[in-house]
Structures are given as C-alpha cells and as structure tokens.
Amino acid sequence: MPVANMLIERRTFAKERGTDLIQSDEESPALTQEFMVANRMGIHARVAAQIVKVASRFNAEVCIAKSDVAANAKSILDVMSLFCPYGSKVFVSARGPDATEALSALAALFQTKFGEP
Amino acid sequence: MINDRSSLTIRGIGAAPGIAIGKAFLLERGQIPVPRYRLFGEQSVAEECKRFEAAVKEAEADLETIKKSIRSEFSDHARLLEVQQMILRDPSIYDESLRYIREERTNAQLAVIKALRKAKELFSGLSNDEYAKSRIADVDAVGDRVVRILAGQSRSDLDHLREGAVIIAHDLSPADAIQLQAGRTLGIVTEIGGSFSHTSIVARSLGIPAVTGAEHAARLIAENDFIIVDGRTGVIIINPGETELEFYANRQDEIQTYLKQISRHSHLPAQTSDGHRVGAEANIEAIEEIVAAKDNGAEGIGLYRTEFFFMNRVELPDEESLYRDYHDLAELMAPSPVTIRTLDLGADKLTSWCPTLEEPNPALGLRSIRLCLHYKEIFKTQLRAMLRASAVAGNIRLMLPLISGMGEIFEARKIFREIQAELTKKRIPFDKNMPFGAMIELPSAVAMADLIAQEVDFFSIGTNDLIQYSIGIDRSNEHVAYLYEPLHPGVLRFIKQTVDAAHDAGIPVAVCGEMAGEPLYVPILLGLKINSFSMNPVALPRVKNLIRRSSMKECCRFVEKVLRMRTASEIEEAVSKMVMKKFPEEFHVFDPNWIGNTPLAAKKKSGS
Missing domain, CATH: 3.20.20.60 (Phosphoenolpyruvate-binding domains)
Structure with a gap:
C-alpha cells in the first residue's frame, strides 16, 4: 500500500481514538520507514514497553502503523493494541525537530529484534 | 469423626503438594463499590485532580515495591510490572482520567473507570483472543489498583498481604500469580484451573501448596476462616476440628523437616x-x-x-x-x-486449525x-x-x-x-x-x-x-x-x-x-x-x-x-x-x- 494512502486511513482511525496523527506539512515532513517484526514472540507487552521508552525520549511525534491501523508510539496501550506477531510488517513514522534521530533509534530496536531471539 | 460441626471439607485438584494451615485471604476483583458524583467549583476539581495524581503515585510506588521483591528467575515478570507502571502513565488512562475530572467534573474513581472502559475498547477488535484477554487483564489490574487506592481500600491486594495467609480466589491472573511470595503465601485455592494452569506452575516452582478447580471455594470460604489445604490430595478443610488440625499440623511439620533433610x-x-x-x-x-x-x-x-x-x-x-x-x-x-x-x-x-470432528469418544x-x-x-x-x-x-x-x-x-x-x-x-x-x-x-x-x-x-x-x-x-x-x-x-x-x-x-x-x-x-x-x-x-x-x-x-x-x-x-x-x-x-x-x-x-x- 502506498504510504500516502496509509496515512489517510491512519488519520481516520486515529481521529476516532482521539490520537493525533502525523501529517507531512511544508515545515516538517514526516519520515516513514518500513520494518518487519523479527523476534519470535512479536510485539508483546515487554517489547511494547521498550518501544514506548525509546519513542518518549524524543520530542518528535512518533507513530507505528500496521495495515490500516496506527498507534501513538508513546502510548503503551496504543502500541499493544496493534497486535504485531512475528513477521508483521509495520511502518514507523516520525515528525518534528528530532524526527531523524527518533526514527533511527527505533530502527535500531527493530533491527536488533528488541534484544530477543 | 468430625467433632466440630462447622467443619467442612471440599475437594479440588491437588496442584502443588504440601500442607498449608492458616487464615483465608479472599482475593476479589471488581467488587469495589464506585461512588459517582459531580464536582462543584474549581476548588474541588483541583483537589480531585490532586487526589487522582496521588493515587497514581502510590500505585506506582506499590508496583515498584513488588518489582523489587520478585525473585531473579522471574525477571520477565518484573518487566511485566514495568508495563503496568507504563499503563498507569499512559495518556489514554492518565490524561483521559484527568480530562474527565476537569471537563466533565466526574469524581476520580468514576473518571478512572470511564478511561479504563475506553482503553479496553482498543483491544476489543483484535483477532487474537488470548492476546486481547491478557492485555485487558493488564489494564484491569492497573485500574483496579488505582480505584482501590482512591477508595482507601487496598487490603485485597496481594502485595498488602503482610502476614502469611492462604489465598482464595476464583482464579489468579498471571499478574497475581507472579506476586506470590513463598513467605507470605502459605497456600493457594482457586475455583478454576487445572494442574497445568499458570497458577499451578508458579505454585509448584515456589513450593507453595495449591489446590485448583475447587468449585465454589470462594463462596464457601469466608475471609479469615481458618483452613487447611492439602496440595497433594486436593482436600480443603474449612474450620477444621481439633483432631484434624492436630493431624495436619503434625504432618506439615514432619514433611518440612523431612524434605529439608533429604533435599540436601x-x-x-x-x-x-x-x-x-x-x-x-x-x-x-x-x-x-x-x-x-x-x-x-x-x-x-x-x-x-x-x-x-x-x-x-x-x-x-x-x-x-x-x-x-x-x-x-x-x-x-x-x-x-x-x-x-x-x-x-x-x-x-x-x-x-483442523475441522471439528464428531468424536463420540475422543x-x-x-x-x-x-x-x-x-x-x-x-x-x-x-x-x-x-x-x-x-x-x-x-x-x-x-x-x-x-x-x-x-x-x-x-x-x-x-x-x-x-x-x-x-x-x-x-x-x-x-x-x-x-x-x-x-x-x-x-x-x-x-x-x-x-x-x-x-x-x-x-x-x-x-x-x-x-x-x-x-x-x-x-x-x-x-x-x-x-x-x-x-x-x-x-x-x-x-x-x-x-x-x-x-x-x-x-x-x-x-x-x-x-x-x-x-x-x-x-x-x-x-x-x-x-x-x-x-x-x-x-x-x-x-x-x-x-x-x-x-x-x-x-x-x-x-x-x-x-x-x-x-x-x-x-x-x-x-x-x-x-x-x-x-x-x-x-x-x-x-x-x-x-x-x-x-x-x-x-x-x-x-x-x-
């Protein structure tokens, strides 16, 4: 699915839940990267906690999306509600002054499989 | 012969061997009455917000204490408690509760309950039922903790179990089970579950006598009832007579001494x-x-x-x-x-995964x-x-x-x-x-x-x-x-x-x-x-x-x-x-x- 479409659908969803979504605007474009959940247990509660901890270190808005559902990466409930078992494909996007740093910090988490087998 | 007329014996599945003798501690969930009222004036809104924040802090501190007391081999479980701490501060719970108090002028308890209800909806549409259930259990455990603190009644929580007691519950959630401590928990009785349930596995690994599948136990046993639990045979005796008490106390003593000796x-x-x-x-x-x-x-x-x-x-x-x-x-x-x-x-x-078969004799x-x-x-x-x-x-x-x-x-x-x-x-x-x-x-x-x-x-x-x-x-x-x-x-x-x-x-x-x-x-x-x-x-x-x-x-x-x-x-x-x-x-x-x-x-x- 093209990222643009994804963002639109995500917005619909996020509105319902009262979560702010990330929109590219001229001042600060949103950066998006795709990842696969590679640890065997998937994004379970403890992994979700790691994601939230890392995302919360940055000022940027950070959001994780799976198919047409998006989650605020700074809310553990949101992240856990995505339900990403092993092999899920997710999009992480960030927008704000430190968006690049936020995205690379999260990329490191996904790439090291959250320190899990 | 049973001398004491009020003595009652019930049976369940012997899930973890050993004998426990002590007072019953009933672990209830969702039984706290929630008052609902509207707040008048800015002053009371501000006070209610403070009360809520203080309750969250206390809950956080409680979780921290439990986390520290967890044995090292359950470090995974300690991280689950960290998750609960994060849920406490999650915007969907924390900010939402405050919003209800400020905007709708609801009292703190009701505000938390409303926020919880909304938070749980996040999981209702998930395809994986087990996953959704355990996440909802996490949210409930957190909510329960805050609501109890707000109600000034926290005694039904496992971590407030200061003296040794036998825990009686319909079922223990994984969060409850990991809070079990061999010193304070003398024994466990649950109404549902088998010998392979989470409770049984944890109980066995901690050496806590447990009986699961004891139907109606939580109804038949009252708080502070004196009970005997035989985790090998699955027998539970409520208000035992003197003879029974003496018999089981002796056995318990003998078992402990003997086990200590042979384990060497x-x-x-x-x-x-x-x-x-x-x-x-x-x-x-x-x-x-x-x-x-x-x-x-x-x-x-x-x-x-x-x-x-x-x-x-x-x-x-x-x-x-x-x-x-x-x-x-x-x-x-x-x-x-x-x-x-x-x-x-x-x-x-x-x-x-496979089609349901009509099997008269599986x-x-x-x-x-x-x-x-x-x-x-x-x-x-x-x-x-x-x-x-x-x-x-x-x-x-x-x-x-x-x-x-x-x-x-x-x-x-x-x-x-x-x-x-x-x-x-x-x-x-x-x-x-x-x-x-x-x-x-x-x-x-x-x-x-x-x-x-x-x-x-x-x-x-x-x-x-x-x-x-x-x-x-x-x-x-x-x-x-x-x-x-x-x-x-x-x-x-x-x-x-x-x-x-x-x-x-x-x-x-x-x-x-x-x-x-x-x-x-x-x-x-x-x-x-x-x-x-x-x-x-x-x-x-x-x-x-x-x-x-x-x-x-x-x-x-x-x-x-x-x-x-x-x-x-x-x-x-x-x-x-x-x-x-x-x-x-x-x-x-x-x-x-x-x-x-x-x-x-x-x-x-x-x-x-």
Missing part, C-alpha cells in the same frame, strides 16, 4: 545401595521449570510436553518459534539429555501420533524444529506418543528420514544420532513391544494412559475411578513384558507417568528393572532418596513375589508393608493412611 542429598546420583544406577529425570511443560528441575536434582528432562506451545493460539506456531524453544531448552540442559515428546493432543484441542479418537500422521505438516514442522535444535548439543531425544503398533513407527520413521534428507541437502546441521523412541501406553504396543524394540532406541512407559487403556476406565469418571489401580497385576505384568522386550533388544526403558513420581512405587519399579524415572521436579528429592536407600537385590525379590499376587489390593498391602518396614520415615511422614489410596480426610468424610 538430591544432587547425588540415583544409585541403589548395592550399586545399581538408574536415571532420575524431570517432566516439564515450560522452559521456566528448568530451574526447579535442576534444583531438585534432575539428571535430564525425561519428558518435555510440547502441547503448551500449540494451545490457546490462533495460528499454528511456526518452525522458527518451535526451534527457538527447543534450542533454548537443549542449551540450558546440556550436556544432560532432553526428551521431547511430539504433539500429544486430541483433535478437540486443535479446533482452530480418548479413542484422532489424537496424538494419529493426529500428527494425519496432519503431516504439523508433524513435519515439529520434527524439523527438533532436528535443527539437536545440533546445539546433541542432547535431544525424540519420543512418539500413543504408538499402537509397527505401522505408525514405520510411517513416522519415514517422515523423520525425509526431513533429515531435506536438512542434509540444505546443509542445515543436526544430530545424526538423535535417539528415536516410542511411548508404550497402549496394550497393543505392549503386545508388540519385542518388535517395536527392534525399531526404536528407547521406550518410555506412560503409565497414566497405560492404566486407563488396559483396565478400560476413565479415571475422571467418578463411577469407575476406583478402578484406576496402578498396582493392578495386569498393569504390572504389562510393564514387565515391556521391560523384558526392551532389554532383550538392548534398549533402555523409562517410566514417565505419575507412577514414577510416587515414592511408594519406587521398590516396584526398581524391581521391574526400569532404567529411568521421570517425574514432576518436586517429586525428585523423595524418589531419589528412596532409590538411594533401596537395594536392587531386595526389590527384585520383592517384585518376584508381587508378580504372583492376584489382586491390586493384595499388592497394595504388600507394598505398604514393605515400604513401612524399609522406609518408615517416608511412610510415616507422607501417607500415614495410604493403604487403598484413600487419604485420611476422605475416609473421615465418607465415614461420618
């Missing part, structure tokens, strides 16, 4: 006084149990039940996750052996090896994962359950060879000498044992099923349960036949049914020349102790005599006499009324 030697090899060496291994169903197995002196894993990984999930586990599991297990146990039993489930438990239906040979992909995935994991330390043994004859052995062997060839071709390493064994638990397998022994590397006798199938009874059927007789002469002959056939073919025989973990059967099984005993980890110190104190010569002579007896009761009597004479302390401590397998409490009840 549980690391010694399982060798009889006249130098005959046998194996003493553990039956486990989750990798977490390895600690308990090793602590209790297990020389290996005699039975790893792989069903745990297949149940309660929407999709079949993939090869990779099975591989990781078996790999970790093999690595943690190396160089000791790990016997992995292939999937031993009935079609009824696999409903999410025990005689499509299950175990039959199911694996029917749905070959499941079987292949498991074999591939096992073979790959065998490369780690070469200590994995494969074991096929419910073998009825040669046909299944040939078919399973063929698939096994195919997978081996496939891995060789892909240059994936595996242990080429991985032992291939069969469980003997059907009468037809006993009859064919001499031929099956030519084709496999070891036997393991599953006595629970062997007893049920050979006597033809279902032991959960109360009308015929009395016929479940491990010492039935027919059963003993079957075991002997199996051992003889195996030894003629030069392969070893293990017993991995409950019989192996029952200390009183040690002389019989030794005398029947069983090579290895595999049991629940907690049974190891006692069984090992008896093995070390037995003389192989005497056991063989004893079994010769026993095999000439005609009824189970005759044999039972001979065994009790023998054990009473040879191991008076064991007999005295654990089962003063063992004869006929009826514990004292049951006798009293039926006799009164």
